[in-house]
Amino acid sequence: MWSELKKAIASFDITADWIGIRAVKETSTTRFVRDALPQLNGKSFTAGAMLEVLVNGSLGYAATNSLELSSLQAAAQTAYKQALAASEWWIHPFRESERPKVVGEYKSPFLEPLDALSPGEINDLLIRICQTLKVDDKIVQTIASASTTERESWFVSSNGSEVYQKILSIGTNYGATAQDGAIVQQRSNNGSQANCYQGGLELLKQENLWHRVRQIGEQAVELLTAEECPTTRTNLVLAPDQMMLQIHESVGHPLEIDRILGDERNYAGGSFVNKSDFGNLAYGSPLMNITFDPSVPGEFASYGFDDTGAVATREYLVKEGVLQRGLGSLESQARAGVAGVACARASSWNRPAIDRMGNLNLEPLNGNFEDIIGGIEHGVYMESNRSWSIDDRRYKFQFGCEYAKLIENGKLTKTLRNPNYRATTPEFWHSLIKVGDATNWQMYGTPYCGKGEPNQAIWVGHGSPVCVFANVEVFGGGT
Amino acid sequence: MKIEELSALEVSFNRLIESLLIKKAEDEQFTVRLSSEISQFTRFNHAKVRQTGCVADGWIELTLMKEQRNSVRQFPFTGNWEVDWQLAYTALQELRDELILLPIDPYLVLPSGNNTSREINSGNLLAAEAVVPTVLELVAELDFTGIYAGGVVIKGYGDSSGQKHWFATDSFTLDYSLFSTSGQAVKGTFAGSDWDESAYIAKISEAKKQLELLARPVKELPRGQYKTYFAPAAVADLLLMLSWGSVSEADIQQGNSSLAALWRKEKQLSTAFNLKENFQRGLVPRFNELGEIAAPELSVIEKGYLVNTLVNSRTAKEYQKIANGANGSETLRAPEVSPGNLVFEQILPSLDTGLYVSNLHYLNWSDRHTGRITGMTRYACFWVENGEIIAPIENLRFDESLYRFWGENLVDLTTFQEFIPEVGTYESRQLGGSLVPGMLVEDFTYTL
Numbered sequence: 001m002w003s004e005l006k007k008a009i010a011s012f013d014i015t016a017d018w019i020g021i022r023a024v025k026e027t028s029t030t031r032f033v034r035d036a037l038p039q040l041n042g043k044s045f046t047a048g049a050m051l052e053v054l055v056n057g058s059l060g061y062a063a064t065n066s067l068e069l070s071s072l073q074a075a076a077q078t079a080y081k082q083a084l085a086a087s088e089w090w091i092h093p094f095r096e097s098e099r100p101k102v103v104g105e106y107k108s109p110f111l112e113p114l115d116a117l118s119p120g121e122i123n124d125l126l127i128r129i130c131q132t133l134k135v136d137d138k139i140v141q142t143i144a145s146a147s148t149t150e151r152e153s154w155f156v157s158s159n160g161s162e163v164y165q166k167i168l169s170i171g172t173n174y175g176a177t178a179q180d181g182a183i184v185q186q187r188s189n190n191g192s193q194a195n196c197y198q199g200g201l202e203l204l205k206q207e208n209l210w211h212r213v214r215q216i217g218e219q220a221v222e223l224l225t226a227e228e229c230p231t232t233r234t235n236l237v238l239a240p241d242q243m244m245l246q247i248h249e250s251v252g253h254p255l256e257i258d259r260i261l262g263d264e265r266n267y268a269g270g271s272f273v274n275k276s277d278f279g280n281l282a283y284g285s286p287l288m289n290i291t292f293d294p295s296v297p298g299e300f301a302s303y304g305f306d307d308t309g310a311v312a313t314r315e316y317l318v319k320e321g322v323l324q325r326g327l328g329s330l331e332s333q334a335r336a337g338v339a340g341v342a343c344a345r346a347s348s349w350n351r352p353a354i355d356r357m358g359n360l361n362l363e364p365l366n367g368n369f370e371d372i373i374g375g376i377e378h379g380v381y382m383e384s385n386r387s388w389s390i391d392d393r394r395y396k397f398q399f400g401c402e403y404a405k406l407i408e409n410g411k412l413t414k415t416l417r418n419p420n421y422r423a424t425t426p427e428f429w430h431s432l433i434k435v436g437d438a439t440n441w442q443m444y445g446t447p448y449c450g451k452g453e454p455n456q457a458i459w460v461g462h463g464s465p466v467c468v469f470a471n472v473e474v475f476g477g478g479t
Numbered sequence: 480m481k482i483e484e485l486s487a488l489e490v491s492f493n494r495l496i497e498s499l500l501i502k503k504a505e506d507e508q509f510t511v512r513l514s515s516e517i518s519q520f521t522r523f524n525h526a527k528v529r530q531t532g533c534v535a536d537g538w539i540e541l542t543l544m545k546e547q548r549n550s551v552r553q554f555p556f557t558g559n560w561e562v563d564w565q566l567a568y569t570a571l572q573e574l575r576d577e578l579i580l581l582p583i584d585p586y587l588v589l590p591s592g593n594n595t596s597r598e599i600n601s602g603n604l605l606a607a608e609a610v611v612p613t614v615l616e617l618v619a620e621l622d623f624t625g626i627y628a629g630g631v632v633i634k635g636y637g638d639s640s641g642q643k644h645w646f647a648t649d650s651f652t653l654d655y656s657l658f659s660t661s662g663q664a665v666k667g668t669f670a671g672s673d674w675d676e677s678a679y680i681a682k683i684s685e686a687k688k689q690l691e692l693l694a695r696p697v698k699e700l701p702r703g704q705y706k707t708y709f710a711p712a713a714v715a716d717l718l719l720m721l722s723w724g725s726v727s728e729a730d731i732q733q734g735n736s737s738l739a740a741l742w743r744k745e746k747q748l749s750t751a752f753n754l755k756e757n758f759q760r761g762l763v764p765r766f767n768e769l770g771e772i773a774a775p776e777l778s779v780i781e782k783g784y785l786v787n788t789l790v791n792s793r794t795a796k797e798y799q800k801i802a803n804g805a806n807g808s809e810t811l812r813a814p815e816v817s818p819g820n821l822v823f824e825q826i827l828p829s830l831d832t833g834l835y836v837s838n839l840h841y842l843n844w845s846d847r848h849t850g851r852i853t854g855m856t857r858y859a860c861f862w863v864e865n866g867e868i869i870a871p872i873e874n875l876r877f878d879e880s881l882y883r884f885w886g887e888n889l890v891d892l893t894t895f896q897e898f899i900p901e902v903g904t905y906e907s908r909q910l911g912g913s914l915v916p917g918m919l920v921e922d923f924t925y926t927l
């Protein structure tokens with residue numbers, strides 16, 4: 001691939017200040033079983049190249065799904081014309097320094113290759129999961145799915161960049177729906193599609209798989225007769241599989257510098273955070289430490305370089321509650337004058353890179369699970385996201401979970417159904433009163449973080465321990 | 480895309496189908512779906528260009544069926560026969576190897592019938608180099624942000640039973656926001672197949688008038704229940720929730736539907752609420768993943784009763800229902816909500832005191848099985864007193880059941896409808912949109 005791409009750049013008949021090609025080849029499989037019957041078996045392959053051309057501070061792009069030399073040459077011409085047509089209207093005079101020369105590679109760690117099991121063996125496993133989930137006649141639906149992705153990318157540029165990255169990832173999902181008359185409850189393994197990791201087929205069978213599968217089925221049935229979550233203000237304890245969503249929506253997105261610069265205002269929205277807040281804003285309580293960390297082995301959005309070639313390193317975004325830096329690429333950093341991270345990423349070859357959060361983690365402090373619950377006189381413990389909504393400035397949010405327990409006098413007591421909570425972002429993070437330790441730190445991910453115009457869904461990872469928030473408004477379901 | 484390039488793609492697609500028919504074994508069946516586009520995407524911020532480019536994309540989805548088993552392969556479609564056929568033939572062989580390993584699928588539906596269609600809607604779009612100056616010169620003094628997306632979109636279908644469909648359309652959408660200095664915004668969409676300069680000028684002029692209203696000091700409202708007028712764009716947002724676990728027959732059967740209570744006739748919506756699928760505008764293909772053609776119209780909710788769900792052939796087979804040409808996910812593709820009796824001039828007088836909501840944002844089920852939806856107001860939402868707009872509002876979170884706002888609390892729908900175009904571009908440019916009126920609702924619940 002290197003020689004073809006370098007040969008292509010050398011052959012382009014355009015006069016540009018900088019040219020880059022990002023070629024991507026991606027093969028993904030999806031296998032989905034419902035009620036122990038196959039629903040989908042599929043493999044998709046996509047390949048193509050994104051060409052960027054810089055002319056007089058103006059960047060234009062063209063993407064093609066043909067890697068033939070003639071197609072790349074035609075795309076270069078198109079990108080050049082795009083840059084020229086926009087040159088008098090460009091929002092920022094881009095420079096080659098925002099596309100630095102870099103050479104290197106990154107590969108996901110893995111133990112077993114993605115084809116270590118046949119499609120039939122994977123279906124057998126998913127069928128068995130469905131059968132095991134059906135612990136009771138009240139289970140009216142069971143689902144199980146597994147998806148794998150092998151993504152290779154090559155980035156070359158006229159100033160000598162050569163970056164190769166190979167990402168292997170797996171996502172698994174299973175869950176059960178229980179029904180008793182008009183009451184319907186769903187339970188899944190940490191929330192829909194939350195188990196997404198980099199690695200090989202070893203991830204398909206996680207530790208205690210069958211115990212967990214039975215537990216999911218039993219909890220779905222248990223929820224049918226559970227009390228509604230009370231409407232009150234109380235201590236809210238969030239499991240790591242809900243903290244994932246909390247961090248994503250109320251820390252990740254508001255810290256994206258392209259949102260702060262206004263790029264996303266027509267679609268995903270802006271942010272309540274301003275450029276002047278970096279280095280100053282008390283984002284949350286002093287227990288809050290959030291890192292951008294692309295180096296965690298196996299976390300879903302680990303990588304060595306972003307899609308413009310910037311070297312990815314671990315950085316604190318929030319340290320002891322104070323906002324340190326934003327989620328902004330080299331382009332955004334140049335435009336905003338704010339420190340950022342290597343986070344220019346694109347969902348595939350057919351979309352331009354934009355600011356993305358990658359892995360965003362809440363760092364552990366102290367307190368095992370028993371200590372945390374034991375210290376609470378009254379509260380609600382919630383697991384596994386099922387509903388999410390936050391405003392365009394990432395300020396007022398309402399999230400819901402699948403499963404909850406009442407906390408009374410330091411103990412988990414009654415199961416609660418339809419648990420929801422709402423707050424504003426600053427109020428919520430300032431109410432953080434306890435952060436668990438490494439024993440309860442868990443990481444999850446999602447392939448569906450949506451953003452950008454044109455729209456892009458991308459993969460992100462989030463790790464967190466169990467956390468306690470004081471005096472939060474919680475409530476249940478119903479009309 | 481030039482007409483000759485379009486023609487070459489169609490020839491190449493047809494050749495692919497014919498070649499697969501030749502290679503097909505007697506006991507095999509297949510379907511082939513094509514999605515292709517050449518799109519200009521120009522993104523704006525502060526009336527400047529943020530990103531601009533062109534994407535040429537296309538893919539084939541080949542499904543092979545044999546002995547009650549099936550599997551799918553998706554691969555690029557470039558229009559270069561040698562490349563495309565090599566990918567297709569490799570996929571066919573891979574599928575053959577895989578099928579024998581897979582479990583039996585009792586609800587597999589084989590392609591049948593002899594439907595064919597061919598529809599080409601050509602347009603008069605802006606040339607690539609004209610997009611930036613044409614869009615921006617008019618708004619250069621404004622805080623304009625958004626995206627222009629335009630070009631040709633192709634959807635094709637062919638199968639081993641001889642069905643064949645070809646749908647190609649030239650279209651554009653300009654999805655934009657104009658911001659005031661205080662951070663309030665007016666949202667607009669301008670879409671079609673022919674760029675109409677005078678219509679664009681009129682749109683921007685109208686938006687400028689709304690911006691003046693937004694310059695007033697913002698009113699912060701306490702949580703509570705307010706009489707609310709939802710403009711058509713906001714109604715379209717609420718309507719889209721019905722494609723997410725509502726009108727699908729499979730969702731009803733599997734315990735996933737918000738309309739299960741309506742289906743069981745335990746609840747009823749307002750007799751003023753009527754919803755149908757209406758393909759007669761011709762903006763989206765009528766064929767589905769099996770080449771079946773939906774009826775030009777299908778009533779879904781009539782006078783508040785659920786009269787039809789969307790039933791795909793697979794769901795029909797599993798639950799012994801009658802299929803109605805729905806797509807695989809049983810989502811609304813051409814929804815239309817019928818108009819009511821509220822004339823434009825009476826909107827504010829009828830609202831009297833309450834909220835005028837132009838748009839909504841980030842909707843989700845807060846309790847799907849009771850039809851409860853949460854989300855935010857966004858863009859040009861106003862506090863109204865005595866039939867007069869008083870001030871823009873600080874955005875509010877709502878949490879309310881569709882059984883209330885389309886049920887007992889629905890006051891009326893407007894006599895006019897607006898077409899709200901689909902502007903989504905995940906994976907590829909989406910087509911179509913919703914035809915909806917505005918609506919007036921009592922006691923809508925705002926929670927934060």
